[in-house]
Amino acid sequence: MDGSDSDDLDHLFSETVRETKGGSVYGAWRSIRDADAVPLSFGFPYPESFPNDELVSAAESLFEYEGDCALQYGGGEYADALPEVIADRARDRGIDCTTSQLHLTNGATNAIDTVCQTFLDPGDTVFVESPTFMGALRLFRNYGVDIEGCEMDADGLDVGALADELAAREAAGEPLPKLLYTIPNFHNPTGVTLSEGRRRRLLELAETYDFVVLEDDPYGQLRYDGSEPPPIRALDRTGRAIRANTFSKTVAPGVRTGWIIAEESFVEQFERINAGGEPSYTRGLIARYAEDGRLERAIEELCAGYRERRDRMMESLTERMPAGTTWSDPDGGFFVWVEFPEGVDAEAMLPDAIDEGVTYLPGSFFYADDGGTRHARLSFSHASPAEIDEGVAALAAAVRAETPPVEADD
Ligand SMILES: Cc1ncc(COP(=O)(O)O)c(C=O)c1O
Missing domain, CATH: 3.90.1150.10 (Aspartate Aminotransferase, domain 1)
Structure with missing residues (x-):
């Protein structure tokens, strides 16, 4: 036609x-x-x-070890092992994480989209940093939500200004956010990092005003100076922090593999929504590649x-x-x-x-x-x-x- x-x-x-x-x-x-x-x-x-050569040799040894299983629905032992590889690395960064608090995705973009599907209805309000990652803006727009920008400075999201905005909205009876999206480390596009004090304050605000915080952290491991503040998810005590991450920047974007760390009850919904079809071969490949400290x-x-x-x-x-x-x-x-x-x-x-x-x-x-x-x-x-x-x-x-x-x- x-x-x-x-x-x-x-x-x-x-x-x-x-x-x-x-x-x-x-x-x-x-x-x-x-x-x-x-x-x-x-x-x-x-x-x-x-890591072209390393991925080729990881693929060869994956097939040697697993045979056809490597390409079957669900994959073999290595694909099954990837959640534990990720959970283990998350624990190294202070995040209390079991594999039941982990959901694998096709990159961070798919992780953000999965969170949107799970939490957003048309007309809901989403707070984002102003400026923010344009790919996330594009996803939020697909959900018919109102997107409100929050001020930033050299220490990341200005949580003082955020607290004022939330209080003003509550007093005026205006909609409060359902979700706040933040890129706390080496923010895209500004490059700044959210201080630890602000991370804690943000979680207090999430509890007071009852919204979820989506922490998107593709760059956190690519640190060239200074030391890392704790991930927001590591500081969370109420279950409102959801962490999205990806191998796009530490292995390669083409592997399209990312994950979400969140409360088990959230993960159950992510699994249900995304049921049916995982790139198990790629997952096995990454798990094989990451063995023996190679990823580190x-x-x-x-x-x-x-x-x-x-x-x-x-x-x-x-x-x-x-x-x-x-x-x-x-x-x-x-x-x-x-x-x-x-x-x-x-x-x-x-x-x-x-x-x-x-x-x-x-x-x-x-x-x-x-x-x-x-x-x-x-x-x-x-x-x-x-x-x-x-x-x-x-x-x-x-x-x-x-x-x-x-x-x-x-
Ligand atoms: C903040 C942020 N989130 C997510 C992504 C996309 O990650 P992925 O390739 O895993 O979908 C990027 C990549 O540019 C990014 O900068």
Whole structure:
């Protein structure tokens, strides 16, 4: 059938799809990816970080050990072992976790979606950090909820401002959130980390105002300086904290394997909702790969590779950016959040920046409403250190072209 007739079938879409249909498609900015320019846009791991050879040998030994079971529904012993591998690693980070408090997903994106399915009804209110991960915004929009941005600063989510907002809403009889989504470590896109005191205060607020906290932590293990505050889930005493995580940044995004750690009664619902079909082969492969401390060693190497890239980006920004530009100083993760001088519109500047030889993501992509026009997210994860320097030089040239120097008075 000719695609042009398909508009006549729009009435068959769900109400939410009809309402969100015109929204941007994830990856609509793929053209940026193909641009002949240094990629500081997407949070892709650098290709040499992928453990290709180790995954091939893990696959070979998986088949040797399990034979056809490795590919059967449900998989074999190694696929069965992955939950314990994950629970064990979570316990190392202070999270009291058994496999009955664990639900495997196809990446963190699927974990967030599963939590949305379980907790959200159309018209509910979801609080997010402002700015926040654009992929999460896209998912929340699919559920017909009201998305409200919460202020952030250099210590992450501003829980004082959050407490005021919650109290004001309660006093005015306005809707309180059902769920608050946070990226506590090396936040996407700002790179900042939520302090321990704020994590504790956030949990108190969740109890007082009765909402769940979804802690999304893909970057926590990629720390290059300082020490880790306890995960929110590790501090939780009321069961309201739900933790999403993924192997996308520590093994590779293509393995599409993530997980949720939460109360057993929540996990029962996640299992029920997602019943029917798991990539058991991939799970077996990861469990085999992770054996004998190999994942820990790989994470150490990743940290060395990303630390070098982060350092180069910070040096280049300091050396090259025109006065009036500021940026965050991440201790880990993939991202630096840049604020350009007054008068620069990051989205409008992007085509010129691509001509200069760099791509980035405009800050406005990361807001539930208006915001971020003067900001950009730079990712140091994908390019090589030398390319990062080139990319920052190109960005500095684009910013200079937007902000001509003020003529001195005669
Ligand atoms: C905060 C955050 N959550 C989730 C994801 C997606 O993770 P996954 O590849 O496991 O779906 C990303 C990746 O960019 C991210 O930055």
